[in-house]
Amino acid sequence: AQTVTQSQPEMSVQEAETVTLSCTYDTSESDYYLFWYKQPPSRQMILVIRQEAYKQQNATENRFSVNFQKAAKSFSLKISDSQLGDAAMYFCAYSRGGTASKLTFGTGTRLQVTL
Amino acid sequence: GAVVSQHPSWVICKSGTSVKIECRSLDFQATTMFWYRQFPKQSLMLMATSNEGSKATYEQGVEKDKFLINHASLTLSTLTVTSAHPEDSSFYICSAWDRGENTIYFGEGSWLTVV
Numbered sequence: 001a002q003t004v005t006q007s008q009p010e011m012s013v014q015e016a017e018t019v020t021l022s023c024t025y026d027t028s029e030s031d032y033y034l035f036w037y038k039q040p041p042s043r044q045m046i047l048v049i050r051q052e053a054y055k056q057q058n059a060t061e062n063r064f065s066v067n068f069q070k071a072a073k074s075f076s077l078k079i080s081d082s083q084l085g086d087a088a089m090y091f092c093a094y095s096r097g098g099t100a101s102k103l104t105f106g107t108g109t110r111l112q113v114t115l
Numbered sequence: 116g117a118v119v120s121q122h123p124s125w126v127i128c129k130s131g132t133s134v135k136i137e138c139r140s141l142d143f144q145a146t147t148m149f150w151y152r153q154f155p156k157q158s159l160m161l162m163a164t165s166n167e168g169s170k171a172t173y174e175q176g177v178e179k180d181k182f183l184i185n186h187a188s189l190t191l192s193t194l195t196v197t198s199a200h201p202e203d204s205s206f207y208i209c210s211a212w213d214r215g216e217n218t219i220y221f222g223e224g225s226w227l228t229v230v
Binding site: 037042043044045046047050091095102103104105106107108 | 149153157158159161164206208210218219220221223224
């Protein structure tokens with residue numbers, strides 16, 4: 001079975017600084033996707049970034065980037081130039097490749113952004 | 116991006132009654148939808164995978180007779196909590212797989228309170 005581990009229950013960053021959230025996973029599959037979702041107090045799940053396992057290049061989306069280490073099964077999220085609106089729960093998630101596969105979530109990291 | 120709508124956002128029901136939550140994909144057809152439950156300060160737990168035109172696939176430990184899932188059309192899946200009890204009070208959130216974009220989108224979630 002696939003597992004996703006987030007070892008940081010809470011993180012704090014000052015506005016305009018950079019923070020990295022950690023995620024490790026375990027799978028025996030070779031084809032899979034990894035995701036970072038943001039959940040603000042509204043509880044809406046917002047896709048932040050997605051990485052296909054077959055791609056060596058790390059995904060980036062504006063201020064968000066990942067460090068995907070396939071051999072180490074590590075998938076960290078870097079948030080640059082942190083903003084107050086980045087404060088939320090962040091969940092790392094895994095899905096098998098192919099079609100319509102379910103998501104397995106980590107336990108989440110609560111990110112606080114301070115002035 | 117694509118939109119998934121969930122209704123109602125909030126519902127209060129009496130113990131012993133049933134309550135239905137709807138999940139709609141608004142601008143794409145979703146052959147597969149997923150239902151999650153989230154307890155306070157916890158991660159999302161997959162309850163079941165809803166497949167259009169066939170029976171849902173439930174995760175281990177989820178009572179299929181209590182949490183009825185129907186996916187009668189390509190844009191609608193419903194979760195019915197039958198004979199609700201206070202311990203069923205939770206946040207329920209659905210997601211739908213957009214085949215065209217090969218991406219999963221989440222609904223806004225539904226708060227269920229059983230009194």
